[in-house]
Amino acid sequence: MSDLISVSQAEALIAEHMPSFGSERVPLGDAVGRVLRQAVHAEHDHPPFDRVMMDGIAVHWSAALPRRLRVAGAQMAGMRMQSLTSDDACLDVTTGAMLPAGTDCVIPVEQLRRDGDSYALSDDCRPVAGQFIHRRGSDCVQGTLLLSPGMHLGPAEMALLAANGVGMVEVAAVPSVAIVSTGDELVEVDAPLGEGQIRRSNDTAVRAALRLDGFDRVALEHIVDDEAATRARIADLLERHDVLLLSGGVSMGQRDYVPAALAAAGVRKVFHRIAQKPGKPMWFGIGPRGQAVFALPGNPVSALVCATRYARPALRAAQGASVTAPEYVCLDEAVDINPTLASFVPARVQTDTQGRLTAYPVPSRTSGDFSSLPRTQGFVQLSPGQGKAPAGTVAPFYRW
Structure with missing residues (x-):
């Protein structure tokens, strides 16, 4: 266990090494959903007359x-x-x-x-x-700061941009992302299943998660379990994309070629393996041109947990998005925890009669069991400990 880092260490190391994706100017109509990268001040008094x-x-x-x-x-x-x-x-x-x-x-x-x-x-x-x-200027006077860099441009923000004459908006650039599934057992969603095969789903889940955050420049790729092919494809993908999100091939098995292929392509390892369950084998590094590389475990629950807990917030931060504090929930029942690993437990949440956000754990039987995830909205993060986290425990909650 000595080579494991904590969840907070992993979070800090990712934040320390993530690149910036820069900004671009787009017409007002194309700015919705983007991350603002300029300050916007009141063009005039609001209202401009009595x-x-x-x-x-x-x-x-x-x-x-x-x-x-x-x-x-x-x-x-x-x-x-x-x-x-x-x-x-x-x-x-x-x-x-x-x-x-x-x-x-x-x-x-x-x-x-x-x-x-x-x-x-x-x-x-x-x-x-x-x-x-x-009265004139009763809402705000000319020059008042209305919008700050890092804000997400929703309906209210878009209205302010329009009302203050911002026809071209500086927003965070959207990086090009490749989501790469590895494994001989994986086939396309519409392909017939042969013996020992399963359909690819991790890349679909992670792409959906990224699209919720406005990352729409996403390509899905597949690499078979071949060392030479893995090295060649990873080198090629690094040339064409700003971010790589790999799924599978990152553990310590005899056909887990991803770490060696990344090293051969000049990607510098920042860390490998986090003291958490599921998702312990996660790998993170930076490519020779500053590309961010997240190598996620191949099990579906592990991949989605790691993408949600680490990759998505890191990509938002790299766009300059304002950091949002996690939600906190109150456990409805006791939950088994690991003595040495942080536990990420899927849960459904709802507000109780006292106005508290309550989490109802829906644990997966294994890190490959994602059939119950649609009954949940995210997962709670529980610190290592002995026995169970009792009902009433307050813990951070991360939405899918």
Whole structure:
């Protein structure tokens, strides 16, 4: 066990060695879902003028405001500013319009009755100065920092970009990723199964996980259990991609050629083997041009756990994405733990009646048993210890 590193050590070493993927400028419409790499400040005061908040009339308020007001014109949304010059008159206004000069009060249409060229105020209408007016700069003033580098561009962020005239957006570049399955036993998803064969699924699962994070430049590759072929293909893939995610061939079996092939291609090993279950054989290194190489175990649960726990957050961080703290859950029942290895236990989660996020463990029978994973949303990470982690234990939770 002396060559094993801890989960936290593995996390720190990956963060220390990961490259940066740089940035690019894209049209606003192509920026959704990307990671922002520029600061965005308010182009102008928001709102940029005193803004009417209700359909109705604008008046100059006074304690002696008449109960009947003559209509002197209109201020519609998008019009240049109009003016009111008489205290016994009003202007028709619509939501979003500029507040007319000479007015300081908006009376909503629900409190009015139109009578020819005038409005009568309803009996219960008691207007006050300043009502239903969205004052200039009350949301933010020109120059206010609105968006910071590292933010994920969702609907709200996209609205701010548009509202502040950012037509070209600097975002993190998306790296080219190769997901490589190794093994003679693997066949394509639509191929007939021969004796001793299984269909490839790890690459499909990992690609799906990466796409959830916006990584869509992904190629799926397969390498047979041949030493020369493994060396040649890995060298070729390193020339064509920024990131390699390999599945299988990384343990200590007589046909596990991946570590030697990576070394032959100039990939520098950062670590190999983590004190965790499942996923102990995981390997990580950096290629001669700074390529990030994650060699994941071949068992399906192990591969998905390692991709979720290490590769995905590392790729997001390499894009400059803001680091998010893990969720924490409360175990619903006691769970067996390993005395020397961190345990990653699949679980389904839901909020209990006290508002706590509760985890219900759904342990896999083996690291190759992924049939129960669709009943889970992720896994809990439990520290090494004797016996069981008791019900009520609070632990970090990582979503698939």
